[in-house]
Amino acid sequence: MAGGSEARAAKTDRRARPQEEAGLDRELEHLPVGLRWREWMMRVEAVIFASVEPVRRETLVRVVGASCSIDLIIDDLREELRNRPYDIVPVAGGWQHRTRPAYGPCIRASDASTRSVPAKLSEHEAAVLMAVGYFQPVTRADLSKIFGKEISRDTIASLRADGFLAPGPRSPTPGAPYTYVTTKHFLSVFGFETLRDLPDIEALEDAGLLGKDAQIDVPNDEIAVGANEDE
Incomplete structure (x- = not known):
């Protein structure tokens, strides 16, 4: 009976920690503080960039350490993007890469195929x-x-x-x-x-x-x- 309980506990623990199963080191304790923060920033931006939908906080915390502040990470990323034609913006309870409105006419004039094509409403x-x-x-x-x-x-x-x-x-x-x-x-x-x-x-x-x-x-x-x- 004890062996069965331990097996069930181990199975539950594996489901609760998918990042460890995938071999992802979240804490990055081997890195100096500055490099650790930079890696967390890159991870958060990569997840937001790759997603077709706004990314919620609970998704982002899966790829960073327990001491990492998602809000501060987002602030630092937005500061770096200040002079870029796109930004990371809060949308629908999460964050998403969005082109700055000033460049909307340019994108439409280019007739480029974009990642999302909203429905045309009357x-x-x-x-x-x-x-x-x-x-x-x-x-x-x-x-x-x-x-x-x-x-x-x-x-x-x-x-x-x-x-x-x-x-x-x-x-x-x-x-x-x-x-x-x-x-x-x-x-x-x-x-x-x-x-x-x-x-x-x-x-x-x-x-x-x-x-x-x-x-x-x-x-x-x-x-x-x-x-x-x-x-």
Whole structure:
């Protein structure tokens, strides 16, 4: 019995420490402090550069020592990239390499194939998506009230197919219709770290993207707080 318990404990320990199994030395105690920090910086940047999605903190800590501060590593990396056309930016709860906005026109003019090609949204789809971002969880009927016209099932289906929307909790209103919330993909594509980074809602109203006479009562301190932020 004791032998079986030890075997199970060893198996659990191996699952909990995949970096040791792969032979990765995280602590780098054989290196001087300066070189150790430099190696940690290079590891963190390599992981972020290689990933197609924003990299979360818990992913980065797998490749550095226990005493390493991810925040300080990111600060040092961003300082080194200060004069480069790209940066490491906080997006969707993690970090990602992003080209600086000033070079967007240049990249588009080059017609180069980029690593990520966001879905092309119509003006109407973009407006509906932003409305969900502000008022989520929100039903299709609620969206229709906001815009003063019916929001079709096809519009919602298209945004879901592109990965921008996901089903939320059932509404407590009669019939318990589905609600919709935005996804991590939404944050990533639009460059938001969290939903609290959404622009001021009055700016969207002034731009005519949301009706000023919207009938949905959402307290200001609840706007841009989605149920999926911690997923």
